[in-house]
Amino acid sequence: MTAPGDPRTMSCEEFQALLPELIGSGADINLHPHIQSCELCRALLADLETIAEAARQLFPNVEPPDELWEKIESEIKAEAPGVDGASANAAESAPAMHAGPAGDEEEPH
Amino acid sequence: MLAQAHTAAPAKPVYNPVLANPADADVLARAQSGDHHAFAQLYSLHKRRIYSLCLRMVGNVAEAEDLTQEAFLQLHRKIATFRGDSAFSTWLHRLAINVVLMHLRRKGLSLISLDEAMDPAPDEGPGRSFGAPDLQLTGSIDRLALQRAVEDLPAGYRLIFVLHDIEGYEHNEIATMLDCSIGNSKSQLHKARLKLRDALRTYPR
Numbered sequence: 348m349t350a351p352g353d354p355r356t357m358s359c360e361e362f363q364a365l366l367p368e369l370i371g372s373g374a375d376i377n378l379h380p381h382i383q384s385c386e387l388c389r390a391l392l393a394d395l396e397t398i399a400e401a402a403r404q405l406f407p408n409v410e411p412p413d414e415l416w417e418k419i420e421s422e423i424k425a426e427a428p429g430v431d432g433a434s435a436n437a438a439e440s441a442p443a444m445h446a447g448p449a450g451d452e453e454e455p456h
Numbered sequence: 457m458l459a460q461a462h463t464a465a466p467a468k469p470v471y472n473p474v475l476a477n478p479a480d481a482d483v484l485a486r487a488q489s490g491d492h493h494a495f496a497q498l499y500s501l502h503k504r505r506i507y508s509l510c511l512r513m514v515g516n517v518a519e520a521e522d523l524t525q526e527a528f529l530q531l532h533r534k535i536a537t538f539r540g541d542s543a544f545s546t547w548l549h550r551l552a553i554n555v556v557l558m559h560l561r562r563k564g565l566s567l568i569s570l571d572e573a574m575d576p577a578p579d580e581g582p583g584r585s586f587g588a589p590d591l592q593l594t595g596s597i598d599r600l601a602l603q604r605a606v607e608d609l610p611a612g613y614r615l616i617f618v619l620h621d622i623e624g625y626e627h628n629e630i631a632t633m634l635d636c637s638i639g640n641s642k643s644q645l646h647k648a649r650l651k652l653r654d655a656l657r658t659y660p661r
Contacts, residue, residue, distance in 0.1 A: 367646035368639070371627055395649045398656070401597040402621035405606065411507035411524055416499060419528050423492070426529070 355380045362388055370395070484544055488536050495535070499528055502545065506552045512618045513556045515607045523559055527552040553619070553633060560611060597656060605655035613648035620645050 357365075362381040369376050376382055382389050480501075486494035506527055511520035530551055538547055606614060619625045619633070620641070627641040634641070 367642040370646065371638075371642035391653075394653050395646075397597055398602065398649050398652050399621050401599060401602050402606075402617070404599060405603050405622060406508060406512050408504040408508040409511065411503050411521060415503070415507075415521055415525060416496070419499065419525050420496075422525070422529055423495075423532055426532075 357381055359385060359388055363391070366392075484538075488538065495532060498531075498535075502548055503528075505545070506548065509549065509552055509623070510556055512606075512622060513553070513615060514559070514611075515614060519559070523552070523556055526559075527555045530555060549623075550633075557633065560615070563611075601656055602652065605652045608655065609648060609651060613644065613651060616641060616644040617648040617652070621649075 359381075362379075362385070366376075369379065376392060382392060483494045483497050487498050503524070507520060507524045510523040510527070511517065514520055514523065527548075531548060534551070538544060541547075606617060609617060615634075616630065619630050620627070625633070627638045627645075630636075630641045631638045
């Protein structure tokens with residue numbers, strides 16, 4: 348007789364209740380005895396892996412509208428009237444900077 | 457493997473003052489000392505990433521614009537306090553996330569009792585997979601369908617999914633940001649993925 352929760356005999360419901368913790372643990376779930384014997388949960392796991400993998404390719408970075416800087420600059424001026432050198436096009440006319448470790452353009456999403 | 461899915465993503469930058477481009481460091485230093493033109497350069501450099509982050513987290517263009525504006529205004533107020541303990545981009549990223557979280561709290565999303573706030577009614581929750589095998593996603597996904605499905609997620613699910621699976625934060629980092637338990641973060645992420653799976657199986661392919 349096996350104990351409740353025994354990986355070799357657990358039901359799909361028991362296994363799926365454990366899934367969030369198993370996935371978060373970093374263990375290779377494909378080696379779990381239940382996965383090796385259950386087509387249904389194997390398909391579920393494959394789907395979740397596919398979704399997580401695809402998520403990294405989602406939502407490429409997009410440009411905010413040009414007017415946004417004007418709004419920000421206007422607020423900055425309102426908060427600190429002494430700001431000098433402000434120009435409505437300052438952000439757009441700024442020289443290109445190297446996108447190093449603190450950069451933006453080279454961090455893919 | 458699922459648990460490694462996001463760790464295989466490009467690593468978040470680690471600040472290295474030796475490797476940092478001197479021109480970038482100079483711009484940052486000038487912005488910290490109040491040079492408005494330098495601040496504009498920082499905006500130009502980081503606007504896409506911050507705006508896109510806000511857009512992913514709230515799923516609404518108008519809100520994302522407002523939140524981007526608020527993030528850069530906060531940056532302007534706080535930039536002098538940046539000490540270089542982490543990469544500037546990481547610091548700004550976290551600042552922007554905090555702006556979004558504050559916004560969501562004001563909208564009523566309780567990040568303290570995540571389970572209550574984020575769990576939809578039982579009949580709206582992600583389906584389990586007991587019984588007959590379901591249609592498998594066959595290893596490929598229509599990206600647009602997935603993007604739509606993420607946008608349609610309830611706010612709390614989307615928040616965890618975006619932070620973990622898209623932005624690459626670890627559960628312990630998310631738990632700290634959201635003031636919830638690590639187990640809660642894992643559980644909500646799992647539910648979000650299940651809900652996406654349900655959605656993808658119902659979208660026309």
